[in-house]
């Protein structure tokens with residue numbers, strides 16, 4: 001099957017401190033891939049290096065066969081990104097932000113449908129400042145999906161969402177996956193990872209400590225449930 005994301009020997013350091021060490025992995029079309037690890041393990045840095053928003057020290061990354069360094073514009077058209085902290089002006093209404101995002105792309109999804117799917121349609125005339133944390137989080141996912149992307153990067157997917165909102169988001173993403181969307185996500189919630197991810201990579205201080213399916217992660221650990229196994233791999237056990 002075709003590789004949608006291809007990362008080879010990616011390394012990155014900040015001021016001489018190595019935080020991502022020689023990572024290699026592939027994500028296939030329609031796969032949900034989870035990048036996991038404790039706070040500071042190197043997940044966001046890895047994503048930023050893959051997207052080319054941060055330079056890597058060595059290694060390479062390709063999205064849809066394109067290098068984010070050299071083909072930024074083409075990639076921008078086909079890749080959706082939800083960042084952990086996104087600074088949008090507070091005094092802009094939801095629909096205005098959606099329109100603005102839509103205007104940046106050639107091929108887009110109907111944002112009103114996305115707002116309905118993510119339970120935000122009733123809020124479309126509100127300002128961002130008037131949304132709750134969870135509603136903002138869902139809006140950032142909607143904005144990532146407006147370009148009708150082939151690939152989305154979702155950093156800390158459902159942080160701040162209540163139980164029902166998390167499940168609604170999972171359902172929407174699984175529907176999109178069925179249509180061929182490739183998803184790379186980070187999450188600190190292992191129930192979510194079990195529900196969504198085909199494959200995972202667990203980072204510990206920038207090193208790969210496990211890569212493969214959730215089932216195999218459990219089998220290769222001394223534990224019987226995924227959260228315990230994850231804590232064992234990631235070194236968060238104690």
Ligand SMILES: Nc1ncnc2c1ncn2[C@@H]1O[C@H](COP(=O)(O)OP(=O)(O)OP(=O)(O)O)[C@@H](O)[C@H]1O
Pocket residue numbers: 014015019037038039040041042043044045046
């Ligand atoms: N701009 C920066 N300058 C210096 N060090 C940084 C910078 N950004 C991140 N770091 C450090 O790099 C390491 C990896 O950070 P990163 O944000 O990639 O981790 P993470 O796995 O995404 O963490 P979290 O789960 O908390 O979001 C951390 O030790 C962090 O302090």
